[in-house]
Amino acid sequence: MKMKTAILLPPLLTSLLLSISVPAAAAPARPAPAPKLVVVMAVDGLPQEQLVRYRDQFGKGGFRRLLDGGAWFSDAHQAHGTTVTAVGHAAILTGAYPNQHGIVANNWIDRATGQPVYCTEDRTHQYIGEDTDPSDGTSPARLRVDTLGDQLRYATGNRAKVIAVSGKDRGAILLAGKGGTAYMYMEGSGNFASSTWYMQQHPQWVQAYLAGKPQDRYYGQTWRPLLADSAYANDAEGPPFSFSYRGESGKPDADYYKRLKEGPAVDELTLDFARAAIDGEALGANPAGVPDLLGVSLSGHDYVNHRHGPESKMSHDHLQRLDRMLASFFTHLDKRVGADGWMIVLTADHGFANSAEFSQRQRIDAGRIDGKKLLAGLEQHLAATFNGLKPIVNAVPPNIYLDTAAIDKAGIRRADVEAAASKWLQAQAGVADVYTRTRFEESGATGTRQDLLMRRGWHRAESGDIVVVPRAYWAFGSGTSGATHGTPYRYDTSVPLIMMGKRWITPGNYTQYAEVVDIAPTLAALLQVRAPAGAEGRVLTEALRRP
Structure with missing residues (x-):
């Protein structure tokens, strides 16, 4: 059996070591208590x-x-x-x-x-x-x-x-x-x-x-x-x-x-x-x-x-x-x-x-988009394009919802309806851009700041199949006074x-x-x-x- 050998320090060194004061570790600062309200x-x-x-x-x-x-x-x-x-x-x-x-x-x-x-x-x-x-x-x-x-x-x-x-x-x-x-x-x-x-x-x-x-x-x-x-x-x-x-x-x-x-x-x-x-x-x-x-x-x-x-x-x-x-x-x-x-x-x-009236007086291109007229025109265009098909279920601007069952039954690709709607909408006064379900789901729509904000604002189950973005200083409405919001x-x-x-x-x-x-x-x-x-x-x- 091996015996452990004790290490003996010289008396002077032992005295020096014992005299060294080691500071205690600083207590961590405590955060302020949580607000009462x-x-x-x-x-x-x-x-x-x-x-x-x-x-x-x-x-x-x-x-x-x-x-x-x-x-x-x-x-x-x-x-x-x-x-x-x-x-x-x-x-x-x-x-x-x-x-x-x-x-x-x-x-x-x-x-x-x-x-x-x-x-x-x-x-x-x-x-x-x-x-x-x-x-x-x-x-x-x-x-x-x-x-x-x-x-x-x-x-x-x-x-x-x-x-x-x-x-x-x-x-x-x-x-x-x-x-x-x-x-x-x-x-x-x-x-x-x-x-x-x-x-x-x-x-x-x-x-x-x-x-x-x-x-x-x-x-x-x-x-x-x-x-x-x-x-x-x-x-x-x-x-x-x-x-x-x-x-x-x-x-x-x-x-x-x-x-x-x-x-x-x-x-x-x-x-x-x-x-x-x-x-x-x-x-x-x-x-x-x-x-x-x-x-x-x-x-x-x-x-x-x-x-x-x-x-x-x-x-x-x-x-x-x-x-x-x-x-x-x-x-x-x-x-x-x-x-x-x-x-x-x-x-x-x-x-x-x-x-819009104030902006116009500042020589800014501004105006209002009548959502009912816009939707009526879109329905007419899509019916003419797809042999009388009525592919829109309902709309609350800027969201437009498609009747996917009717589109599928007619044997038409949903993406084709979205593309036709998007092209027509972007040609209308006051419309800046149009986002479709296909665009959101396939491309991610994250190229610009506007794309990012629109992607964040779109919920797969709740949002429309088509989302319309007005031009800057334009908004949905049919009145002649007042102001609104809702854009990116x-x-x-x-x-x-x-x-x-x-x-x-x-x-x-x-x-x-x-x-x-x-x-x-x-x-x-x-x-x-x-x-x-x-x-x-x-x-x-x-x-x-x-x-």
């Missing part, structure tokens, strides 16, 4: 350009507080081709593009029935205490992926509270996700209500809020400019406007409640209800000690821009009023949650084009993306390219929960505070 806010129809143009007129506590104290990504986009409300709201907290989340428009065609469907329609559920039409938005059943709120609920054993409120049902439902709770403005009564997807009866705090009838306080009031006339000197309209909140019956009625949506009142009511939710649900003071999530979608700016155009005095003034509303709301959050306890992300579901051009994709929360966010103007789909993975990283399954965005690490 995360607020995700969408201003419906707010182009980045308007935020920049009117910045000097904002007060200190609203948009300017966000711009000065938050991380502002000045080159941020809704990076998909069909830039409308439902599609943009679905992107915010799923982190997914339409080709995954499945919300391809506000309305599209159900392939099984050939009939139009609404994005949040669910005929198995009804509004609580309110009349419900079959096509009303009552659930997120058509959303094909989960959201950040769903992941937060899962990670906390459903102890985190996820609430969303909006002037539009789709604005609330698509932020709330599958497991949150959505409340939406009812244009027939002026109330906010949820649906039976979420609960059978409103909680007591909602009942108390509704009993106060806050929507009636605007009756007989007039919306007039907030600022001096000189502040609106660069706007497109003439004399200062006035907009009265009244109904034909002489008292608050359905006409009056619907009219509230056309100005700043609907946003003030939405923020009032959000305050009631913060207090009633104790958001940010969760007894389980977990973060809560509040989604707020402010719908008024979209209605104003559609009616008057983003170049108008009314749009300008609405944004100034919204700025003051946000300042008051942020102050409420400071008091209820604590200035160090909450953070916010503010973005938009889409931008906006100027009205930058005026429709460019939106604000601002994050504020001094314990978690490093303020500054970040010029790096960013997308709205980056919001969900970034918040997931901050909350230390799994990102939604369909999320394709990146974590905006450059704006996060280092531990």
Whole structure:
């Protein structure tokens, strides 16, 4: 058996070794605890350009507080081709593009029935205490992926509270996700209500809020400019406007409640209800000690821009009023949650084009495409080309759906019908490009920025077999006033993306390219929960505070 030999060190060397002080390893810096409340806010129809143009007129506590104290990504986009409300709201907290989340428009065609469907329609559920039409938005059943709120609920054993409120049902439902709770403005009564997807009866705090009838306080009031006339000197309209909140019956009625949506009142009511939710649900003071999530979608700016155009005095003034509303709301959050306890992300579901008439006065080629006339002409052309065949099932521009069974029965190649339709459509006034199912599936349609955005916006099961892209500054519509959105051009994709929360966010103007789909993975990283399954965005690490 071999014996181990001990190694003996000289006494002086042993003494030196014992005298050396080895510093202890530095403890890793601990990240700040998660926010008590995360607020995700969408201003419906707010182009980045308007935020920049009117910045000097904002007060200190609203948009300017966000711009000065938050991380502002000045080159941020809704990076998909069909830039409308439902599609943009679905992107915010799923982190997914339409080709995954499945919300391809506000309305599209159900392939099984050939009939139009609404994005949040669910005929198995009804509004609580309110009349419900079959096509009303009552659930997120058509959303094909989960959201950040769903992941937060899962990670906390459903102890985190996820609430969303909006002037539009789709604005609330698509932020709330599958497991949150959505409340939406009812244009027939002026109330906010949820649906039976979420609960059978409103909680007591909602009942108390509704009993106060806050929507009636605007009756007989007039919306007039907030600022001096000189502040609106660069706007497109003439004399200062006035907009009265009244109904034909002489008292608050359905006409009056619907009219509230056309100005700043609907946003003030939405923020009032959000305050009631913060207090009633104790958001940010969760007894389980977990973060809560509040989604707020402010719908008024979209209605104003559609009616008057983003170049108008009314749009300008609405944004100034919204700025003051946000300042008051942020102050409420400071008091209820604590200035160090909450953070916010503010973005938009889409931008906006100027009205065609305004663009024409700027000598820009602009106009409107009458979708009904376009479809009628296409049907006539295809019937003449294919011996009387009627290959179109239905259409909701920009999507056109083909009757593939009829095409196959006639012994005609689907690709030939698509090609004939595409060639005819591209020859029509105002049409820039046409994407077909064959083009999407065979080529991938990823050659240009527009190709990429259109590919992201196309869902194999839900989108049309033919998708029409208007020329820049052209849009679908048959009116002679107002403005719209929905294209892959930058005026429709460019939106604000601002994050504020001094314990978690490093303020500054970040010029790096960013997308709205980056919001969900970034918040997931901050909350230390799994990102939604369909999320394709990146974590905006450059704006996060280092531990």
